[in-house]
Amino acid sequence: MNTETQNGALLSANLTVRYTGKPPVLRDVELEIREGEVLGLVGQSGSGKSTLAMAILGLLEKKRARAEGSIQFRNLDLLNLSERELRSLRGRTISLVLQSPLSSLNPALKIRTQLKEAWRAHAAGTGADCTNAIRACLRSVSLPDGEEFLRKYPSQMSVGQAQRVLIAMAVMHRPALLIADEATSALDVITQSEILELFRSLNRSTGTAILYISHDLASVAGICDRIAILHEGQIVECGATEQIFANPQHDYTRKLMAALPRVLPADTSPARKSEAAAAR
Numbered sequence: 001m002n003t004e005t006q007n008g009a010l011l012s013a014n015l016t017v018r019y020t021g022k023p024p025v026l027r028d029v030e031l032e033i034r035e036g037e038v039l040g041l042v043g044q045s046g047s048g049k050s051t052l053a054m055a056i057l058g059l060l061e062k063k064r065a066r067a068e069g070s071i072q073f074r075n076l077d078l079l080n081l082s083e084r085e086l087r088s089l090r091g092r093t094i095s096l097v098l099q100s101p102l103s104s105l106n107p108a109l110k111i112r113t114q115l116k117e118a119w120r121a122h123a124a125g126t127g128a129d130c131t132n133a134i135r136a137c138l139r140s141v142s143l144p145d146g147e148e149f150l151r152k153y154p155s156q157m158s159v160g161q162a163q164r165v166l167i168a169m170a171v172m173h174r175p176a177l178l179i180a181d182e183a184t185s186a187l188d189v190i191t192q193s194e195i196l197e198l199f200r201s202l203n204r205s206t207g208t209a210i211l212y213i214s215h216d217l218a219s220v221a222g223i224c225d226r227i228a229i230l231h232e233g234q235i236v237e238c239g240a241t242e243q244i245f246a247n248p249q250h251d252y253t254r255k256l257m258a259a260l261p262r263v264l265p266a267d268t269s270p271a272r273k274s275e276a277a278a279a280r
């Protein structure tokens, strides 16, 4: 890679964010995302996870919030970019997948039209180039790439299929960073695990780094290389997934672990495993 920040970091943030007239939501948050990794960002509702995602995407101004510090992304400080520069990064170099697929898609437009718009936003080429790119990215998320599927409207798909379409749009231009903000929270458990597996396999096959945001420590455990814990506007702990589960350092992390469901037989849940290890 050409213009990385130090130590193989793709993104290095040091950030304070406040919404107008309010105390800071994020206070001197230090976060590093490494090239090609899946980093989990976990914290309870209101801890500032989406605010951090919006800061990276340069979308805070629209929400009347102000960011101070720096977000070094390769050789750019994202906080110093113009709106025009940010627009050329969003959806191409840094992309976003949100929680509710059906409300993120336009109900009035066929899937083909929406995929075409996503492609044309950052690529020039013939109609055939566009169709080939659309079909390839549908295949990459294990969706049908034929006419019948391309003619569908969002209401004619399952929620899981709609989420795959959004992920297809998000990875279409091979972003360096994909931010998934509670991207599986609205899905049933089976669909959730299929989509988690899809994120992991896209990460492995394309090298796209993923910032996987969730309030649910259990769901991040299976796919993340490292986990950062956000609590009351600060990253209180960050480390390799196994290390966080085996040896949580911060009280809040221990609380999160204690709250994990205990329904699995034969003590196979991560929390049980670490408890058992601690007791030995």
Ligand SMILES: Nc1ncnc2c1ncn2[C@@H]1O[C@H](COP(=O)(O)OP(=O)(O)OP(=O)(O)O)[C@@H](O)[C@H]1O
Residues within 6 Å of the ligand: 019, 025, 043, 044, 045, 046, 047, 048, 049, 050, 051, 052, 063, 064, 215
């Ligand atoms: N547009 C806004 N104006 C003022 N305050 C806001 C705004 N958006 C968020 N906040 C506040 O900032 C804090 C962090 O919100 P944020 O949405 O980043 O949390 P979160 O961790 O993503 O929560 P959740 O898990 O519920 O999505 C909350 O206290 C919230 O009330």
Ligand SMILES: [Mg+2]
Residues within 6 Å of the ligand: 049, 050, 051, 181, 182
């Ligand atoms: Mg949020």
